[in-house]
Amino acid sequence: MSEARATRRSPTVRLFLMGFLALWLIAAAFPFMWTLWGSFKVQSDFFSIQDWRNALWGTRTVIETGAPFTGAGYEGAWIQEGFGGAVFNTLIVTVCVVAISLTFGTLGGYALSRSSYNYTFWILMTALVFRAMPHITLVSGYLLPFFELNIWGYLSTTIIVLVAINQPFTIWMLRSFFMNIPKDLDESAMVDGCTRFQAFRYVIIPVMWPGVITTGLFSFLLAYNDFAVTAMLLSKENQTMVPKIASFLGSTQQEGNVMFAVAAVVSATAPLFVLVLFFQRQIVSGLTAGAVKG
Numbered sequence: 001m002s003e004a005r006a007t008r009r010s011p012t013v014r015l016f017l018m019g020f021l022a023l024w025l026i027a028a029a030f031p032f033m034w035t036l037w038g039s040f041k042v043q044s045d046f047f048s049i050q051d052w053r054n055a056l057w058g059t060r061t062v063i064e065t066g067a068p069f070t071g072a073g074y075e076g077a078w079i080q081e082g083f084g085g086a087v088f089n090t091l092i093v094t095v096c097v098v099a100i101s102l103t104f105g106t107l108g109g110y111a112l113s114r115s116s117y118n119y120t121f122w123i124l125m126t127a128l129v130f131r132a133m134p135h136i137t138l139v140s141g142y143l144l145p146f147f148e149l150n151i152w153g154y155l156s157t158t159i160i161v162l163v164a165i166n167q168p169f170t171i172w173m174l175r176s177f178f179m180n181i182p183k184d185l186d187e188s189a190m191v192d193g194c195t196r197f198q199a200f201r202y203v204i205i206p207v208m209w210p211g212v213i214t215t216g217l218f219s220f221l222l223a224y225n226d227f228a229v230t231a232m233l234l235s236k237e238n239q240t241m242v243p244k245i246a247s248f249l250g251s252t253q254q255e256g257n258v259m260f261a262v263a264a265v266v267s268a269t270a271p272l273f274v275l276v277l278f279f280q281r282q283i284v285s286g287l288t289a290g291a292v293k294g
Contacts, residue, residue, distance in 0.1 A: 032269060039263045040069040046262065073263030077248065083264050086244035089155060090224060093240055096159045097166060097223040098216050104163075105170030106212065110200055112171065113178035114186070124175070127168035135165055135228045146233070153235030161229055166222050170215050177211035178204070213279055224272070241268045 038046035042061045048054035058068035065072070077083040112120050130138070142161055146152040181204060189199035205212070224241075231243040239247070245268065248261035 032266075032273075035262060035269075036266050039073050039259070039266045040071065041259075042070060042072070043257075043259050047258065073259035074267070076257060077260040077264045077267070081244075081248065081260060083241075083244060083260075083267065086239050086241045087267070089234075089238055090240040092155055093159055093162065093230070094220050094223040097162045098219045100159070100163045101166045101170045101219045102212060102216050104167060105174045105215065106205070108167075108171045109174030110178050110204065113175045114183065124172065127171055130165075131168035131172070135226075136232075138165060139229050139232050142233070152233065153238060155234070155238055158230055158233045158238075161233060162223050162226065165229070166219050169222075170219055173215045173218070174211065177208045177215075181207055217275070217279060220275075221272075 038055055040061075041055055041058050042064050044060040044064075045054045045058055048060070054060060061070055062068055064070075112123065139161060142157075143152070146157055151157050185203050185207065186196070186199050189203040190196065194202065226240075227242045227246070230240045231246070234240065234243065236247075241264070245261050245264045248257055248264060250257075
């Protein structure tokens with residue numbers, strides 16, 4: 001009787017879950033889709049006080065440009081304000097931060113996961129303390145030596161600071177992945193003639209590759225979305241995307257162009273969707289591997 005009732009209810013439950021999922025996806029995607037739509041309007045439409053529906057129909061956009069859509073925001077951001085330079089700087093910073101963080105993170109995480117010494121615990125606790133500290137607190141300590149050495153404003157110094165901030169996280173996360181890999185794999189490889197590093201490179205890394213990709217994605221997002229560090233340590237000529245977008249908004253002394261910022265936000269967000277969609281299987285596999293003790 002109970003089984004038959006559960007069978008009758010299952011389509012209803014399934015329909016409810018699908019409806020809830022659809023509503024959640026709409027709510028999650030709406031801000032980006034609305035911003036994408038508004039980036040092809042003029043400011044008086046997208047930020048209309050009189051009627052929010054002007055952003056839908058493009059009333060003022062038609063009057064000012066002769067068409068319901070315009071690419072003036074993208075043209076102003078990319079051509080007039082040189083947003084492409086900020087994109088290139090962001091690419092350099094993110095690639096370097098991810099490469100350096102993963103290199104030291106995999107080596108350090110593997111060593112700590114296989115170490116039996118007592119100081120391993122204190123190394124991890126120290127790394128956790130540095131990870132918990134606000135970024136602005138760490139950055140303030142770098143400002144004086146950077147000014148004295150005349151190296152403030154360059155991408156290389158910002159990369160060093162971001163790696164220092166990100167390294168404790170990568171070590172902790174990668175260590176958890178290494179802990180889930182049995183030590184028997186290392187020992188079997190070394191019995192077959194491999195050195196410790198060869199066992200690490202040819203046996204361990206291929207097994208935990210999803211974990212490396214997952215950690216690399218989080219490192220990428222840290223460098224890609226950072227504002228506090230890049231705004232304080234980079235000069236105007238070497239700005240990355242997020243500080244550049246903030247500069248489009250202007251200040252109390254200088255008027256900005258909000259539509260340039262809207263177009264730049266869409267340009268900066270779109271690659272993240274592509275990246276997550278491309279690596280979604282590896283991300284899920286990595287998170288699952290880190291959560292299940294193997």
